[in-house]
Amino acid sequence: MDTTAKKKLEIIIEAPMLDRLCRLLDQLELGGYTVLPAVSGRGRNGSWSRKGEISESQRMYVLFAVLDARDLPRVLDEVYAIVARQIGIVTVSDVAVIRAEHF
Amino acid sequence: MDTTAKKKLEIIIEAPMLDRLCRLLDQLELGGYTVLPAVSGRGRNGSWSRKGEISESQRMYVLFAVLDARDLPRVLDEVYAIVARQIGIVTVSDVAVIRAEHF
Amino acid sequence: MDTTAKKKLEIIIEAPMLDRLCRLLDQLELGGYTVLPAVSGRGRNGSWSRKGEISESQRMYVLFAVLDARDLPRVLDEVYAIVARQIGIVTVSDVAVIRAEHF
Amino acid sequence: MGLFDLAVANLISPPILFFALGLGAAMVRSDLVVPEAVAKALSIYLIMAIGFKGGVEMASSSLADAALAIGAGIVLSFAIPFISFGLLRTTSRTGRTDAAAIAAHYGSISIVTFIAASDAGAALGLAAAGFMVAVAAAMEAPAIFSGLMLAGKQEGQSGRELVRDVAFNGSIVLLIGAFLIGWATGDSGRLVVEPFFYDIFRGVLCLFLLDMGLVAGRGLVRQAGDIRFPVILHGLYMPLIGAALGLIAALLIGMEPGSGALLMTLSASASYIAVPAAMRLALPKAKPAISLTLSLGITFPFNLIFGIPLYYAVAGMMLGG
Amino acid sequence: MGLFDLAVANLISPPILFFALGLGAAMVRSDLVVPEAVAKALSIYLIMAIGFKGGVEMASSSLADAALAIGAGIVLSFAIPFISFGLLRTTSRTGRTDAAAIAAHYGSISIVTFIAASDAGAALGLAAAGFMVAVAAAMEAPAIFSGLMLAGKQEGQSGRELVRDVAFNGSIVLLIGAFLIGWATGDSGRLVVEPFFYDIFRGVLCLFLLDMGLVAGRGLVRQAGDIRFPVILHGLYMPLIGAALGLIAALLIGMEPGSGALLMTLSASASYIAVPAAMRLALPKAKPAISLTLSLGITFPFNLIFGIPLYYAVAGMMLGG
Amino acid sequence: MGLFDLAVANLISPPILFFALGLGAAMVRSDLVVPEAVAKALSIYLIMAIGFKGGVEMASSSLADAALAIGAGIVLSFAIPFISFGLLRTTSRTGRTDAAAIAAHYGSISIVTFIAASDAGAALGLAAAGFMVAVAAAMEAPAIFSGLMLAGKQEGQSGRELVRDVAFNGSIVLLIGAFLIGWATGDSGRLVVEPFFYDIFRGVLCLFLLDMGLVAGRGLVRQAGDIRFPVILHGLYMPLIGAALGLIAALLIGMEPGSGALLMTLSASASYIAVPAAMRLALPKAKPAISLTLSLGITFPFNLIFGIPLYYAVAGMMLGG
Numbered sequence A, B, C: 001m002d003t004t005a006k007k008k009l010e011i012i013i014e015a016p017m018l019d020r021l022c023r024l025l026d027q028l029e030l031g032g033y034t035v036l037p038a039v040s041g042r043g044r045n046g047s048w049s050r051k052g053e054i055s056e057s058q059r060m061y062v063l064f065a066v067l068d069a070r071d072l073p074r075v076l077d078e079v080y081a082i083v084a085r086q087i088g089i090v091t092v093s094d095v096a097v098i099r100a101e102h103f
Numbered sequence D, E, F: 001m002g003l004f005d006l007a008v009a010n011l012i013s014p015p016i017l018f019f020a021l022g023l024g025a026a027m028v029r030s031d032l033v034v035p036e037a038v039a040k041a042l043s044i045y046l047i048m049a050i051g052f053k054g055g056v057e058m059a060s061s062s063l064a065d066a067a068l069a070i071g072a073g074i075v076l077s078f079a080i081p082f083i084s085f086g087l088l089r090t091t092s093r094t095g096r097t098d099a100a101a102i103a104a105h106y107g108s109i110s111i112v113t114f115i116a117a118s119d120a121g122a123a124l125g126l127a128a129a130g131f132m133v134a135v136a137a138a139m140e141a142p143a144i145f146s147g148l149m150l151a152g153k154q155e156g157q158s159g160r161e162l163v164r165d166v167a168f169n170g171s172i173v174l175l176i177g178a179f180l181i182g183w184a185t186g187d188s189g190r191l192v193v194e195p196f197f198y199d200i201f202r203g204v205l206c207l208f209l210l211d212m213g214l215v216a217g218r219g220l221v222r223q224a225g226d227i228r229f230p231v232i233l234h235g236l237y238m239p240l241i242g243a244a245l246g247l248i249a250a251l252l253i254g255m256e257p258g259s260g261a262l263l264m265t266l267s268a269s270a271s272y273i274a275v276p277a278a279m280r281l282a283l284p285k286a287k288p289a290i291s292l293t294l295s296l297g298i299t300f301p302f303n304l305i306f307g308i309p310l311y312y313a314v315a316g317m318m319l320g321g
């Protein structure tokens, strides 16, 4: 099976900012992204947990997008502009994909 | 601590196909796999969100399996046969594991 | 955008041990970690699924921490001491981060 | 009661108003959300309750009438997709596979629409026969097979797996199971569960329809722009065609107004749970967003707000004493 | 009833005892957890119910009184942050942005505290006017704008997006929507939903307050050590200052004791849903843990256990016949 | 009522029929699922309700009787694992650690079985003393320590952490807390929560048992093939042995039939929430799938369908007037 090299961009972002981040990515016209819910964590701002919470304000989501290395620089710049002020971290890693025509 | 090189296979798959994918992987007798629920996303078929949904048909799950590089080709072939017709994407990346005897 | 190389440590751990693992990581004073809930899986101990379950004892969580390569050895040693006896697997992979000052 | 009064009575009932509130909140992009897990549980509750009640009422139903009604339902579910497919193909440029998938949605039923219509009927004093629950269950699946026939030969399908998935689909199993439990335990069973399955039912329906409004509204906001106008129109006239066919069937088998209005509603409604999942397995090339937006975002609100009072009014006139 | 009897009656009511059970369980680090999805759904239920009831009771309210009360609420919500900010800045070394964020929480309201107080009032026979629900809704947002003013110019803010997010915030939309539905359908609507929204309400409140106790207790266990003493004190005296201002407003506009006690409670309570989210968007540099621990871990239990009976006792004396 | 009539009355009650529906749906691999969050919330509700009711009923109980019953429960929970362990080791080739883990499950209790039995008792007019709730709570933990003794010395265990985790386990804290609240508030508290905790209780139980049937059935489908026959048999005869020991204890301390049947049920039931989690921490080498499948997939349905009516019948004969 042939595989193609791509980049996986992963953004851990606080819930109140998730919609704005998605709207940004929609404008950037990436191939796609997927959002996973986190249930607890710890960082410099202390620890949090979803146990029994009704407010979304403290939770984090993990959004990831598999994209072409060529698209990475412009996407990182735009994402950084949002994440810099908010709580969130951004990582990039290497992946190989099958069905490259999808991206 | 000694680590061993392995591959991480990650499959983003639509909910109605999840059971069939798992049954396939069970037959392939991999060491194991784990399934994470996604809450929203966007792709070529538009965007989706679990907010308040009662139907599973539009949601995606992320299944990942840590496995030996030698097993990868046969697994990819079989997985591709399923995912090719459905909504889903498949990525492979490099990881190191401790407790290699587990796999 | 400048990126910095880091390590991503990922631990799949059974629910009853999650609190103890988090307490351990808190003592190790890492930059942070995030916990994702899994919904089903299969391993050497058979398969499990959260469907309709009220007991947490069989579920797995995926904890990940982005950290500096220098911190990895001591963290792996401590984590191994816990995970060795329990159900769980530990993987390490390479990532690049923006906002390196966060870690 | 005239059509106008009926429409007004329906429109100012709390369940419909909460549905409208949900729709409106989604339109203004409010972040109001009923958690997915709770929404699913509410639908389980409503299906259990409606199934159980139907079963209890079987005591006063004739089995021959039930068999006739179930037969009529199966025929309708099987036939409606052919009409829907033909109309879609002639009025819009929808491809064969997509048209077949949409058509399957319209032949099948929306159990939530059925529940809302039953509730409206009860409020109007036009109760239906208990076996209408069995009719609803029977109408869920046949349309799927019509859809597959319309789509033509597809590669890699596994018919047996599909039949099993459809037949043992959660909401059918629950609806029929609860129906049988209600039938078996009758009034003594009813006594046990009355406060939970009867008394608070209409309040729970308000909460559930709030969520349905939110979901339908969010779907519309997200997707409606991508759907061509003739397809959107299909979502508005197809329920009327379905209801007309349901009425004809009800006349032919001599149903009472309450049951007839429900048969019309079932025929008019489009599936958005069982069929979308089945289509992903059986017709993976069909684009899921179109059919789901149509059935959930357009036909469902149309039926809930305008359709149901209309069907009761017409059924009252055509089938009534 | 004297203050002492009131306090005792409040303290030994099941809802408050379940809240205390939750607090205690969290303190001993029990793993008791109400799932997040269910907790959210319970809060939706309670908001729907309280909104609906308020609307139904509007039949017996004067619109002029309602307008006056809403006006008073807006002024209070807008003004209280300035007091909170000033006190924080003079008594503690809290930075400008953090102090502004905390102050915004105190100007806004806690809808759960409002619901618990309404319930306590009903139990005491001191029912409030229906429009107090609208007052609660009106008091949610103004404080946010005071907070932004106090924080001074921040980079990169988008005012318009924020106003929209705040105005169409889920709990406000639901509270006002349910209020209007109650108002529109009145007693006939009430009949439909009585078992669900009225009869089981107090039992559901027990379950919900159990969860609130768990959440508040866990927050305290996790964070309280990181918060400086003068800031913790702020969480204890600020509700008293807010209540005093609420009392003055109630006296000025001539409220009845039941409504006045609710205005006091609203002024005394601090937001922990809408404002924290808004602050993350508008003042991202403010540390969220401090303000949330203060409003949810300290002020909320204080109001629930000591504040509410106190406010009813004082309102009874000062506003009563 | 004779044993046969009792069995029939139990079998055709809606809660048991919904349990059977769940079992059946899982067996045919239907996709029917009650969301995990809701299932957990339902169990919280049921524990709160049963605890509260027990507390309210303490008004008519003697404390001496309560102390005796609690003592008996502790002895049973502590003793039963030794029998279970011995039988497992002699009849099957289960290893020491696995046998110890399974034995701990059988000494402890299933609170859901207790709730279903209480409900069946109430339906039969054989109400139990309020303190049986405290007996249930007291029987949860002792078996865990027997299990550890049976397993022998394990490396790396932290006894103190374990004791704390077990003692402050969510369902024990909630059961005892709700019990104390019911006791403290008595009939006036009951009035507040009657519609929620009493009236709809049996209906909620139907929904919950539907889920329990689904979970038990899915566990069986998934795992039963991997479990050796003598171990499966253990899941069927062990409840009978437990019930017999419970009966002896009930005779010795002179219990009434309703309470005695519950003590039998508690002894007969096996834990599937608290003990599995404790075993993962204390005996990580024990394979969790075996013990969980046994207690949840075999013993639980056995008790629910056959055991409970049997225990009531025997208790009625042996302890009755």
Ligand SMILES: Nc1ncnc2c1ncn2[C@@H]1O[C@H](COP(=O)(O)O)[C@@H](O)[C@H]1O
Pocket (backbone or CB within 6 Å): A012, A040, A041, A042, A043, A044, A045, A046, A047, A048, A060, A087, A088, A089, C031, C032, C033, C034, C035, C064, C065, C066, C067, C103
């Ligand atoms: N190094 C990290 N690895 C994984 N997750 C992190 C890391 N740092 C922060 N997080 C997540 O981001 C949240 C906010 O981080 P912070 O702003 O540092 O408090 C934390 O609560 C974690 O959920």
Ligand SMILES: Nc1ncnc2c1ncn2[C@@H]1O[C@H](COP(=O)(O)O)[C@@H](O)[C@H]1O
Pocket (backbone or CB within 6 Å): A031, A032, A033, A034, A035, A064, A065, A066, A067, A103, B012, B040, B041, B042, B043, B044, B045, B046, B047, B048, B060, B087, B088, B089
């Ligand atoms: N490049 C991508 N990166 C991450 N997730 C993706 C990507 N493309 C698609 N997805 C996910 O897969 C779903 C279906 O994709 P599609 O078939 O392109 O609509 C999307 O809604 C996303 O959740």
Ligand SMILES: Nc1ncnc2c1ncn2[C@@H]1O[C@H](COP(=O)(O)O)[C@@H](O)[C@H]1O
Pocket (backbone or CB within 6 Å): B031, B032, B033, B034, B035, B064, B065, B066, B067, B103, C012, C040, C041, C042, C043, C044, C045, C046, C047, C048, C060, C087, C088, C089
């Ligand atoms: N190779 C693997 N890749 C991903 N997840 C795994 C793997 N092996 C085990 N797991 C997860 O860990 C759980 C316990 O594994 P085991 O102890 O092997 O039964 C499984 O049920 C999976 O959720």
Ligand code: NA
Pocket (backbone or CB within 6 Å): D080, D105, D106, D107, D108, D109, D110, D242, D266, D267, D268, D269, D270, D271
């Ligand atoms: Na139809």
Ligand code: NA
Pocket (backbone or CB within 6 Å): E080, E105, E106, E107, E108, E109, E110, E242, E266, E267, E268, E269, E270, E271
């Ligand atoms: Na306030």
Ligand code: NA
Pocket (backbone or CB within 6 Å): F080, F105, F106, F107, F108, F109, F110, F242, F266, F267, F268, F269, F270, F271
């Ligand atoms: Na036992």
